[in-house]
Amino acid sequence: MEKYKIDEVAKECGLTKRTLRYYEEIGLLPPPERSDGGIRLYTREHIERLKRLINARDVLGFSLQELQTYIGISEQLDSYRQGYRQTEDQGEKLKKLLEIEPVVGNQLRLINEKLMKMIEIRDEVEQFHLRVQQAIARESGEGQ
Amino acid sequence: MEKYKIDEVAKECGLTKRTLRYYEEIGLLPPPERSDGGIRLYTREHIERLKRLINARDVLGFSLQELQTYIGISEQLDSYRQGYRQTEDQGEKLKKLLEIEPVVGNQLRLINEKLMKMIEIRDEVEQFHLRVQQAIARESGEGQ
């Protein structure tokens, strides 16, 4: 499996090294493996995860705190899928799932709300754009 | 025309008084009329404008700086519509419009990009939600 040093990751994701370390520091990124000398060695998985994070940050406008819970949830589902059909306590699993479900449902609702508002804004700006274009056409057709 | 004091406006818009004054301070809100004693008196227009602002802030995730230009543009269109067919310099108008157009076009493009990414995320979360619900159904159906 190929390994990446911090600057490569930073550049591929459009961040700085500082930001990567910061995200790790606050628990947003899982600490990557280190070389014998202590240098961070990231994998593809780290990068993909990071990209999803950035997307959520930029698009949903989540704070890093909010991203923590956002991630916590997808982590829990992963762990559920890992332990799928193992001899873990069935009751515990169900309990966790029942905890997670409303949180995710709520997220989904919020995202949909935001989405609708965003479409409204898009339409407004589109109208706006059209009016400007029409005005240009009229104004420049008139001057002759 | 009805007038509103700062706290009414703040509550209707879900902000604090401090935030309203701050927005005015940085030029995001036009200074409202004042009473003889110096108390801010807002109108419906102020409120509606403010609400659009909050929407753009929350949904598009604009910084207050970015909102300034966002507003600047809609202001310019307003001023265009005001001066529509007046004896203003036609060349100036056209020049302004030609300046505005690519900016708005760019905004529109950015918004559409964000919108698409958002839809992707929505779909992911939706899938996620479904899987959780299915897991619950399976897990709780099994225990009997």
Next chain:
DNA sequence: ATACAACTTAACGTTAACGTCAACGTTAAG
């Protein structure tokens, strides 16, 4: 007229999300 709630400005405080700098260690190249 007097209280009292709500307004005002001014100034300093706070938090998130990094930027920047110093001092030092690691690694790949010649």
Next chain:
DNA sequence: CTTAACGTTGACGTTAACGTTAAGTTGTAT
């Protein structure tokens, strides 16, 4: 084997976007 480029951990600095407090003013209800 020694540089030069890149990495590491502190630690302090910065900026946006307000919160908070103080000290005083205005509006209104009795």
